[in-house]
Amino acid sequence: MKVRVRFAPSPTGGLHLGGVRTVLFNYLFARAHGGDFVLRIEDTDQARFVAGAEQYIMDCLQWCGLEPDESPVKEGQYAPYRQSERKHLYAEYAQKLVTEGNAYYAFDTTDDLERMRREMKKDEHSVPQYDKTTRMQMRNSLTLPADEVKTLLDQGTPYVIRIKVPADKTVTLTDMIRGEVSFDSNLVDDKVLLKADGMPTYHLAVVVDDYLMKITHAFRGEEWLPSAPVHVLLWENLGWKESMPQWAHLPLILKPDGNGKLSKRDGDRLGFPVYAMNWTDPKTNETTKGFREMGFIPQAFVNMLAMLGWNDGTGQEVFSLDELVQKFDIGRVHKGGAKFDFEKAKWFNHQYIQHTDNEELAKLAAPYVEKELGIGNLDLGLLSTVVPLIKDRCTLLPDFWEQGHFFFRTPTTIDEAAIKDKWNDQKQQFFTAWTGILTATDNWNHQDLENSFNEEVTKHGLKKGDVMLPLRIMLVGGKFGPGVFVIAEVIGKEETMKRIKHITG
RNA sequence: GGCGUGUUGGUCAAUCGGUUAAGACGCCUCCCUUUCACGGAGGAAUGACGGGUUCGACUCCCGUACAUGCUACCA
Secondary structure (H helix, E strand, O other): OOOEEEEOOOOOOOOEHHHHHHHHHHHHHHHHOOOEEEEOEOOOOOOOOOOOHHHHHHHHHHHHOOOOOEEOOEOOOOOOOEHHHHHHHHHHHHHHHHHOOOEEEEOOOHHHHHHHHHHHHHOOOOOOOOOOOOHHHOOEOOOOOHHHHHHHHHOOOOOEEEEOOOOOOEEEEEEOOOEEEEEEHHHOOOOEEEOOOOOEOHHHHHHHHHHHOOOOEEEEEHHHHHHHHHHHHHHHHOOOHHHOOEEEEEOOEEOOOOOOEOOHHHHHHHOOOOEOOOEEOOOOOOEEOEHHHHOOOHHHHHHHHHOOOOOOOOOOOOOOHHHHHHHOOHHHOOOOOEEOOHHHHHHHHHHHHHHOOHHHHHHHHHHHHHHHHOOOOOOHHHHHHHHHHHHHHOOOOOHHHHHHHHHHOOOOOOOHHHHHOOOOHHHHHHHHHHHHHHHHOOOOOHHHHHHHHHHHHHHOOOOHHHHHHHHHHHHHOOOOOOOHHHHHHHHOHHHHHHHHHHHHO
16 A cells, blocks of 8 residues: 555644644655655634634645655645645545444534533532533533434534444554553544534544545644544544554653743744744734745755654664655654754754755855845855855855855954954064065965965064964954955955055055 | 653653663863964763663653643634
8 A cells, every 4th residue: 555644734823843844754764665655734723713824734744855755736646635625525434424323413502511620620620521421411412302403403503423432442542652542532632523604623524535535644732632532532443443554652852941832932032943934924014034044055955853752773863855764764763742942953054064065055145145235146156165164164054144244245343352352562673574575475375375374474583473463453453254364365365465454544 | 730742961862671871952171373263172961750670771661740731712
């Protein structure tokens, strides 16, 4: 049987780290087994639906290089791929469940439900749930006479369809990561399957679609584990037990400080991204920063995510996507959640910057440099020359500007205090003399520059260290950057002289 | 509260009954570097707790604690 996996997000907002990791594991599994990776949009919640989120999710997958084989815009033979467009299918199967006694109509209003829960809470030992202990006190097709149910239905009374969870049954499922997990059906509540608006809930939709789309392996977050018994029951009641996918409930990605699931808020609070790419909420117009815009290389981002909850046991940490396809093993995924460490994430990006070739890096860094320069057509030749000089000290793509702006523009802020502190006539005379020599020279390369600098230092009875730092500050503005003479060579004679004279007068 | 899941240094983690308990990030020291980094060499730091099982337990079992997830006509 052909392996088929799916990523099934709700289009409600930005794409979270954990979501991308789920995509990645799906993708790796599909590629390794010659299977299909499907993107299905779970847009059944009309209240939380956000326009543009679907396109955004696809853009994120594209940026990450994890594109699906089938999706709403690349339909395969199981179209449509949006649940809102499959609405009629769910109603059909919900009806079947009712007919066969595995589900029932419920007419309770929101107030009814609230009242029931309030009543139940008074008794400390009971749990406010719509289940076998309470359903016979509610208004549904199990308690109402058949003709009354028919009348209500004919009158168009709003209703939902709930699963009738059987009593005294142990529901067991085998998880590829956790092994056998079992639940007591007496503690599982009668989940709503079909909502009053005719849309299915996740529980019904995921089962119906996984079945119809012939999904063989289902990866999802650990938060779904508690509702897994409902899904297993549905697979059984619909008569599809033999086709049920193999489950894998992925560990959660936790916040770095304290505990709990990593959320967008944590990123805002701690100053790192949580979403793959910038996300602008269409309602509030508020933009949340993404890994892409923060300056991550997609391959580094993906690599980092792979190592969050998985490793190949050898200690290797840097893997290409192809290597991951080859080595990824769902059985080696951890059971426990992992706290997200932004420092480590940056380390991965630093690794990728060191291993990416200079031409490619220049292209990646160009947008950030152009933005700072306020131009749109930067000379990539110059950037390519600069890249190898500063890549060691760049962790994120914007660092190419931070570390190399003086190659493109005369420094705007110069740490003059660091020069003036120990300034004296001797140094003043040295620079005057040396710039005089520079004016006359035609050999503008770092080696000759350094030689003439050394000679002049000796002539003036100075130590090289006395004037190296001032020269550096004149050229770059501060105490950082690659070798000064190399910088002078790159920025050229005119610019070098200009920067020195700006300080020495 | 109930149910589920989990627990090796600050963080990510290897180990799958016998090791001086790897490695990485971060941190500290030193070297390299007349800047800042990179790099190199060192260092501090770990099996939640209590019972079993076993010749032997980080590893298996039970309990406790703690953490986390779920307990919506949200996913």
